[in-house]
Structures are given as C-alpha cells and as structure tokens.
Amino acid sequence: MAVDYKALKDGGFMRQVQKNHFSMRLKVVGGNITASQLAVIAQISEKYGDGHVHLTSRQGVEIPFIRLEDVDTVKEELKKGGVDTGVCGPRVRTVTACQGSAICGSGCIDTYPLAVEISERYFGRELPHKFKFGVTGCMNNYLKAEGNDMGIKGGYGVKWIPEDCTLCGVCTKACRDGALTQTENEIVLDKDKCTNCGRCVKACPFNAWEGKSGYLVSFGGNFGNVIAKGQQFLPIIHDKETLFRVADAALAFFDRNGKSGERFRVSIERAGWDTFKREMEEAYHG
Known part of the structure; x- marks a missing residue:
C-alpha cells in the first residue's frame, strides 16, 4: 500500500534519513506542558522511539525514531494521555x-x-x-x-x-x-x-x-x-x-x-x- 507522506507531514510526522522512521512533532502551546503530559511523552519515546526527545527552537517537542507501522498506535496513545500531535506544511503553526x-x-x-x-x-x-x-x-x-x-x-x-x-x-x-x-x-x-x-x-x-x-x-x-x-x-x-x-x-x-x-x-x-x-x-x- 502506498504511503501518503504528505498527509503524515501535515499531521506532524517528519521523515527522517532513516527509512520508514519519523520525528513526530507534538502540539505545545505557549511553551507549557504539564508534568503528566511529560510523563506520557517520556513513555512513548521509550516504548516507540529511541528514548530521547528533541526540544525545537520554537518551544516544540519532537519524538524521533517513530516507525511507520507505529504511527496510528502512537497517535492514539498520546491522545489518551492528553497530548496532541502538531502540524507541518502550509498552515498556522504552534503558538x-x-x-x-x-x-x-x-x-x-x-x-x-x-x-x-x-x-x-x-x-x-x-x-x-x-x-x-x-x-x-x-x-x-x-x-x-x-x-x-x-x-x-x-x-x-x-x-x-x-x-x-x-x-x-x-x-x-x-x-x-x-x-x-x-x-x-x-x-x-x-x-x-x-x-x-x-x-x-x-x-x-x-x-x-x-x-x-x-x-x-x-x-x-x-x-x-x-x-x-x-x-x-x-x-x-x-x-x-x-x-x-x-x-x-x-x-x-x-x-x-x-x-x-x-x-x-x-x-x-x-x-x-x-x-x-x-x-x-x-x-x-x-
């Protein structure tokens, strides 16, 4: 099945140089994240990534090394934990x-x-x-x-x-x-x-x-x-x-x-x- 990379990027999943791996951008408003959200992010990074997160220059959080086959599961688990994915592409970005x-x-x-x-x-x-x-x-x-x-x-x-x-x-x-x-x-x-x-x-x-x-x-x-x-x-x-x-x-x-x-x-x-x-x-x- 063909992969819609544009849709993935629009939803905050940016392709890495490593094949079928993505750095997932999270929605962070005004630089504020609760302690419980941080715990969820850490759990996702350890379970589906490589155990580290990246803090962007615009107060964002990205979880690298998310595999293509885990994208939907990761989104679902994040949402249950009160964390939303961010956006990329031609649209209004995180404030x-x-x-x-x-x-x-x-x-x-x-x-x-x-x-x-x-x-x-x-x-x-x-x-x-x-x-x-x-x-x-x-x-x-x-x-x-x-x-x-x-x-x-x-x-x-x-x-x-x-x-x-x-x-x-x-x-x-x-x-x-x-x-x-x-x-x-x-x-x-x-x-x-x-x-x-x-x-x-x-x-x-x-x-x-x-x-x-x-x-x-x-x-x-x-x-x-x-x-x-x-x-x-x-x-x-x-x-x-x-x-x-x-x-x-x-x-x-x-x-x-x-x-x-x-x-x-x-x-x-x-x-x-x-x-x-x-x-x-x-x-x-x-």
Missing part, C-alpha cells in the same frame, strides 16, 4: 509565548492565556505557506516577536499622575528611550519617543505612573532562508477584540494575496506595504 506577567516581573501582559486563544482560533488553518505567531510579554522580547509572521509584544500605555509624584527622578533613569524629561515642576513625556515599555510604571516607588496594558503588533517577520524583521506600525492595542480583528485581517490578506509556497512577508511586499498597512489600519479602527 509560542514567554511566561509573561503571571510569572515574570517584567511582563506587561499575561501571555499564556493569549497564546491559547490564538491557538484555538487559528491553529492548523491552511494558508499559502506556514504562518507563525509569537507572543512576548515585554520589551525584553525573549520570544523575538518581530521574527514571527505576526508578533505580539506586551506594553503599557502610560500616564503621569502629578499629584502622586515627588520628582524623585527614578522614572527618568528607568526610561531607556529618552522619552521622559524632568523639570523643576513636572515630568514631560515625549510620546514620539515612548516605546510603551512600561519601565516608568514598574520603577516608580510612588505609583505616580499609571499603566494600561496592551499589545504591540508586528507583521512580516521571517527567520528562515531570508531573515527579515517584522514591521510595527499600528498604535498599541488595548483590547482583544481589536487584536483579533487585526489578526483576522492579516490572515485574510495572506489568503487573498499569497501564492503557494510564498511566505507572508513576500506576499506583503508583492501586494505592497502601503496596501497592507491600509487594510490593517482599517481593521484596527473597526
């Missing part, structure tokens, strides 16, 4: 995320629940080529948001509260972008220089800075054969409804304008960045 504000003191947004929402909405959706989302909690940018087709970075919209300020100067020292200037009577915020990093909010010992968390979105990043930094041109987004409206518009743009085998950034460049920006701004404004 990556750092630990975010739930754990990290630098975080401006709660990254994992957002990664789960993105995954539930888009994971596995077929497109002209692979499409990657990355969610990072702050300007430290551990997930390298701009390297993704659509990157989401946590930030703050900030507001100075003069009645609570002692003009101690801590916030101006914390700002790395030269966006804050201190006079005898006030702190002046240059909005053109502000990157929404929120360091002024986190550094102030008197709560004289108010921060409203939000999402800074970049488009068209690529770290494959061609390396390109995603572009951020929309203002900070403060609600998920707007964020998902923009994400919907970006994927719809790729669907309409992308050619088979063509990465998102190439599609944008061919259709024109001005056209793409106009559509994203329309989605942003609703």
Whole structure:
C-alpha cells in the first residue's frame, strides 16, 4: 500500500534519513506542558522511539525514531494521555509565548492565556505557506516577536499622575528611550519617543505612573532562508477584540494575496506595504 507522506507531514510526522522512521512533532502551546503530559511523552519515546526527545527552537517537542507501522498506535496513545500531535506544511503553526506577567516581573501582559486563544482560533488553518505567531510579554522580547509572521509584544500605555509624584527622578533613569524629561515642576513625556515599555510604571516607588496594558503588533517577520524583521506600525492595542480583528485581517490578506509556497512577508511586499498597512489600519479602527 502506498504511503501518503504528505498527509503524515501535515499531521506532524517528519521523515527522517532513516527509512520508514519519523520525528513526530507534538502540539505545545505557549511553551507549557504539564508534568503528566511529560510523563506520557517520556513513555512513548521509550516504548516507540529511541528514548530521547528533541526540544525545537520554537518551544516544540519532537519524538524521533517513530516507525511507520507505529504511527496510528502512537497517535492514539498520546491522545489518551492528553497530548496532541502538531502540524507541518502550509498552515498556522504552534503558538509560542514567554511566561509573561503571571510569572515574570517584567511582563506587561499575561501571555499564556493569549497564546491559547490564538491557538484555538487559528491553529492548523491552511494558508499559502506556514504562518507563525509569537507572543512576548515585554520589551525584553525573549520570544523575538518581530521574527514571527505576526508578533505580539506586551506594553503599557502610560500616564503621569502629578499629584502622586515627588520628582524623585527614578522614572527618568528607568526610561531607556529618552522619552521622559524632568523639570523643576513636572515630568514631560515625549510620546514620539515612548516605546510603551512600561519601565516608568514598574520603577516608580510612588505609583505616580499609571499603566494600561496592551499589545504591540508586528507583521512580516521571517527567520528562515531570508531573515527579515517584522514591521510595527499600528498604535498599541488595548483590547482583544481589536487584536483579533487585526489578526483576522492579516490572515485574510495572506489568503487573498499569497501564492503557494510564498511566505507572508513576500506576499506583503508583492501586494505592497502601503496596501497592507491600509487594510490593517482599517481593521484596527473597526
């Protein structure tokens, strides 16, 4: 019987150089795996693989040396243990995320629940080529948001509260972008220089800075054969409804304008960045 290698790859089974062996990609959202899932993965690796797993550069887990005749059995046993297989090919891939504000003191947004929402909405959706989302909690940018087709970075919209300020100067020292200037009577915020990093909010010992968390979105990043930094041109987004409206518009743009085998950034460049920006701004404004 002929083997449908394309279907196997689409389902996360990648052919190895060893004949009839596959490295099986698992679905890991936001880099989080439970202890019980880890136990199942270890058991499968020992029973059907060669006893080791591979951690990918995108927080993924792969179990190598799965034999062709064991594919269906492995999928079934994994599913019983609460572990799903991943995907390959021209579709939305696993969503990556750092630990975010739930754990990290630098975080401006709660990254994992957002990664789960993105995954539930888009994971596995077929497109002209692979499409990657990355969610990072702050300007430290551990997930390298701009390297993704659509990157989401946590930030703050900030507001100075003069009645609570002692003009101690801590916030101006914390700002790395030269966006804050201190006079005898006030702190002046240059909005053109502000990157929404929120360091002024986190550094102030008197709560004289108010921060409203939000999402800074970049488009068209690529770290494959061609390396390109995603572009951020929309203002900070403060609600998920707007964020998902923009994400919907970006994927719809790729669907309409992308050619088979063509990465998102190439599609944008061919259709024109001005056209793409106009559509994203329309989605942003609703």
